[in-house]
Amino acid sequence: MRLLLINILIVLGPFLNVQAQDYTEVKAKFEHNLHKPVNIQKLGDGHYFIDFGKAYFGTISLKPNASQKDSVVFHLAEQLSTEHTVNRKPKGTIRYQRVMLPNLNKGDATDLILPKVIGNTKPEAIALPESFGVIMPFRYCEIENLKIPIDDLIIHQKVVHYKFNDEASYFTSSDTILNQIWDICKHTIKATSFAGYYVDGDRERIPYEADAYINQLSHYAFDNEYSLARRTNEYFISTPTWPTEWILHTAKMFYYDYLYTGDTESISKFYNKLKDKTLIELAREDGLITTDNEKLNKELMTQLGFENRKKIRDIVDWPMSERDGYEMKAINTVVNAFYFENLIMMSRIAEALDKKEDVLFFKEKANQVKVLINDKLFDKSTGLYIDGENSSHSSLHANMFPLAFGIVPEARKEAVITFIKSKGMACSVYAAQYLLEGLYKSNEAEYAKQLITATDHDRTWWNMIKTGSTMTLEAWDIKYKPNLDWNHAWGTAPGNIITRDLWGIKPITPGFEMAEIYPQLDNLSFSEIKAPTIKGPITAKFKKIDDHNSEYEIELPKSMNGQFRIPSGNWKSIKHNGVVIHKKTKLKLSEGRNTITLKK
Template sequence: MNKYLSLLIFIAAFQGVNAQYQTENLDLENNYIQPESIVKVGENHYFIDFGKAYFGNVEISSTQSQNDSLVFHLGEKLDGEFHIDRNPGATIRYRKSKLNQLLANEPVSPKMSPYKRNTTGAAIILADSIGAIIPFRYCEIENLKIPIESIQIKQKALHYKFNDDASAFSSSNAIMDSIWELCKHTIKATSFTGYYVDGDRERIPYEADAYINQLSHYSVDNEYTMARRTNDYFINHPTWPTEWLLHTVLMFHADYMYTGDIEPLKKHYDNLKLKTLMDLERADGLISSKSPNLTKDLILKLGFKKANTQIKDIIDWPPAQKDTGWKVALVEGERDGYEIVPVNTAVNAFYYYNLKLMTEIATVLNKTEDAAFYKKKAELVKTTINTKLFDAEKGYYIDGEGSSHSALHANMLPLAFDLVPEEHVASVAAFVKSRGMACSVYGAQYLLEGLYKSNEAEYANSLISDTVGDRNWWNMIKVGSTMTMEAWDVRHKPNADWNHAWGTAPLNAITRYMWGIKPKTAGFKVAEINPKLGKLTHTSIKVPTKHGFILADFKKETDKTDRYTITIPEDMSAEFILPKTLKKAYLNGKKVKRKALHLALETGTHHIKIAY
């Protein structure tokens, strides 16, 4: 078999057969962006840099007419100074188009040929009025025979409504600041369909992509409609990886925590129960995609259109070279050599977290018996994982039942999902740190969460701001992308794109775990603020909520004194979690009781001093 045939079959399984979703009547808008620079590179030939890539086209207007044709080149990548790469490789975008003439005082955009793969089948289809668009930063114009001063050219950027002023971040780490801005721009720019889609290659929603996109979107804007629309999409359009299905409950729970609205939980409760994959459970509580209970009837109930759809554990993406035929930098893909056995730790860590969240969901919906049922199941799964899948001699988890191998993923996921008993957190975290960034940009979401939760903030911060090699976010900026990429580098995924929002883990990790700002109660009625700032000497953040914006500022005055200024908007309060190592704390000038675990912050501005 041709080595690429298996790859095509493997990828085709992702696309499925879905009804086309269109962007008509969604809150999409065009933003017209002026060039940052225009350079004449030859006779009648100009190079234009708009500063950042957006999805869209250019719009050109002129005070003079040109009856001769103009040639336009749009692209994301350069292959030399002032020259767009005409053959950028992977799924990095480039398009050439022609404008037959330019009429005075009539704004016009050149027409581009669409890519078949992202404008047919399961792709989210753009309205006809939008036309073909691509992500691009650069433009070249050839055969411009009228003076450049007579024309005005703009980047016509399409995106979902977005409040640029709803969020902000700065710190004493300039690299971290750059990564945060990269991620924020990605969230805005990739919203061009009104759904959380994977990237420009397919423009299809996938659960794992969407969940990271959702958390990052919530961290920079208080607009929740796009997340809810995407969540609804997955009810009847699931995708086949086991872990992707197990993100569905996470997305609906996040929607509830940020909005406080229980209606989606009510409406889709029965489907969420199915999406936990509880039907695949065996007597000891663990699940397997190889279970005989995964019948054709269950496949259809889960929302798949074909009863013969194969659900398969994915662990991380891209998978091993043997699965794809790609010649990649790591032949095991992004799995850290994970041994995928039928009953594995990664899938069951997700399953435990699903049960934990379903306990909360059932409680909110006053389904008391269900809540007790899920709580009991969660306890059983946690006990079984820690009994059967934990290597007591080594002090960390194995990949699954019957395996003697331990990969990063088998340990970072238990850390992220609060599965690790307190007495083993240190040894599991130490193993996780020993593996470095042995996961994909997707897996990095859970790596960062697990590290911050296990009090490894300084190491997590170092991963976010790492500049060595290519397995970091800085490499995305270094190679020229202005959005997070699908993979660390194209050598790790030969068809990777430069516009994948699942690469924005640092944004939501900084907001939700480094600064520790997230809803404690549904609808952000009460916020939790639990800073784990590592060695940063100063940092400020603005976090959107449905009630307004939380403002937080930190300064390390001395080695033993920290100062925080926190502003809480109206109609909400917050709990500021105090570090366990403090000696004294002061709230608005008043000394706090020594045994206090947190500070209650009401609406308004508060000054907190902590001495060590």
């Protein structure tokens, strides 16, 4: 038995990215569950339609209470073609599989053995443990040629996902569309954790840094489980992907791991690698970076974690059709905005590790880059940022990323925000994360919420729900990305935005020693939220009593202090726990319940 366990550990070690002695702990964090059907419809003689309610990664588990000597056919799918018929020829990489069992034996528990998909089992894909078998995302099942009574067939959706506490978070509000978008985002984070890493859905099952960043923030909004994010972050140290901006997400992800957990182990262990991944080596003399640089040689590529790749290249957004006509230049505005953000992240990481000289170095570099972006990548005649050096075009992306990263000076914000609002959702579901972040940071909550809850066009989260998916899509619609999948966690931006920006619940200090709550609830008449933290949940309630009076109840867990930023408004009266507060924009919160009442 011991020898068998050692052999299993050797096989699974590369998948788990942990040493053999850690395997038992990691394995314990996977959950295998059996879900009953929520609806069974008889379509004809021996022909049944089954709906399990939500798509998960898994297979079908059967236990017949009667035998059938003839074959039975099963059709598993994510999508329907009619109300009670699965789509057997879906477009893109929306999943469908046909499986036939030669017979059913009374009392024999059986799992359907699914065929492998070449696209997500390539060497670069995350390999699943053999014990999982082949799994696929599906919600529906059709059965044909079933000759025993359906009541004699115990059938379950057998699912696998990483440890997830459904009770760790909740959100509700007076906006039913917003509530449904929260729900689809939460389910996506749970269901797509099947690989033990943050992967880009089922199409490739490969971790990508930009996908993982959104996945990480959304996971933090729904559960206080941090090992999956950390394992994924550390995977990228030696297994980066090709886009310039994706590499520039690495330091951000490590910083947020530290900010949410207070644990310096990971940032300390990989500090020098994180410095490399700022791409500071690609800076030209004036301080801006470019991948069109002779310094980007084999030695530097190896230093960045690449074994065979010769170059990296700028991406701006993906697919390319989502770039809003972006003019790709050697000195790229989006790339350099990310570079500035990396320098800020590294200054904070250096501060956490008490590296005083590096703190000063990164802050000075960041200030230098900020000045250069505002000088060389800005068109004074239009009041807008251009796509790159010597560009004559201003895209949504060239303006929303500087806004999100705090590069835009106050005097320029009005023109930049007006331009951004004129563009609508002219970006991908990935870039929408930064569009919404920038809007909330600029007190544009009304417009931001309009984008999240819009229902009148297809570049919306509502469109994802309307298509019939129970997980967020890889793109707004199949017409924008013909090979999209229906299980992509980088589409969950609203999941973390609702917690972090609409409700404004964020850690001010590492490990949530101090939390900030800055609600920008727009026109909601009520809302409740439970936000998980490493110290325990923060719960918050809001109700609009009438046109003049509003009330907030904020409850902090033990050993946590907080800060409540008073929402903008012409408040005649502000009370904190019944005490009148004069001329303050921030209130100090203590552990336990805090009540804030605002009167216009």
